[in-house]
Amino acid sequence: MKDSEGAEKKRTQRDYNLGFKLAVVSQVEKGEMTYKQAQKAYGIQGRSTVLVWLRKHGNLDWSKPKTRLTCNTMKETPAQKIKRLEKELSDEKLKNKILNTMIDISDQQYGTSIRKKHLPNQSNESGKNTD
Numbered sequence: 001m002k003d004s005e006g007a008e009k010k011r012t013q014r015d016y017n018l019g020f021k022l023a024v025v026s027q028v029e030k031g032e033m034t035y036k037q038a039q040k041a042y043g044i045q046g047r048s049t050v051l052v053w054l055r056k057h058g059n060l061d062w063s064k065p066k067t068r069l070t071c072n073t074m075k076e077t078p079a080q081k082i083k084r085l086e087k088e089l090s091d092e093k094l095k096n097k098i099l100n101t102m103i104d105i106s107d108q109q110y111g112t113s114i115r116k117k118h119l120p121n122q123s124n125e126s127g128k129n130t131d
Contacts, residue, residue: 014045021053029060 024038035050044050103114
C-alpha cells in the first residue's frame with residue numbers, strides 16, 4: 001500500500017481488547033451487520049479475524065458455513081419437494097447412464113472388464129447334504 005507521498009505503508013498487527021471483540025461479535029450475531037461489514041466498519045485487517053472471534057466468543061455455531069439448501073427444504077411444500085426429488089432422480093439417472101457409457105467405451109477400447117461379475121444364486125444344493 002502507498003500513501004499520497006508514494007511511500008509504502010506497512011501493515012501492522014493490531015491487538016484488540018476483549019470488550020471490543022465481544023461488541024463486534026454481539027453486533028454480528030444480532031444481525032446488525034455481517035462479519036465482512038464489521039471488518040470494514042472497524043478497520044479490522046485480517047480476513048478471518050472476525051470469524052475467529054465469532055467461533056471463540058460467539059453463542060452461535062460458526063464452525064461450518066450453513067448451506068442454503070437446508071433453509072429452502074424447511075419451507076418447501078410437498079409439491080415442491082416432489083418436483084425437487086424428481087429432478088434429483090433425473091440427474092442421477094443421467095449420471096448413471098454417462099458412467100455406464102464410459103465403462104462400455106473402456107471395455108471396448110482397452111479390453112478392460114470393469115463391471116462386477118454377479119454369481120448365480122446359490123442354494124442348499126451346492127453339494128452339502130442337510131439330512
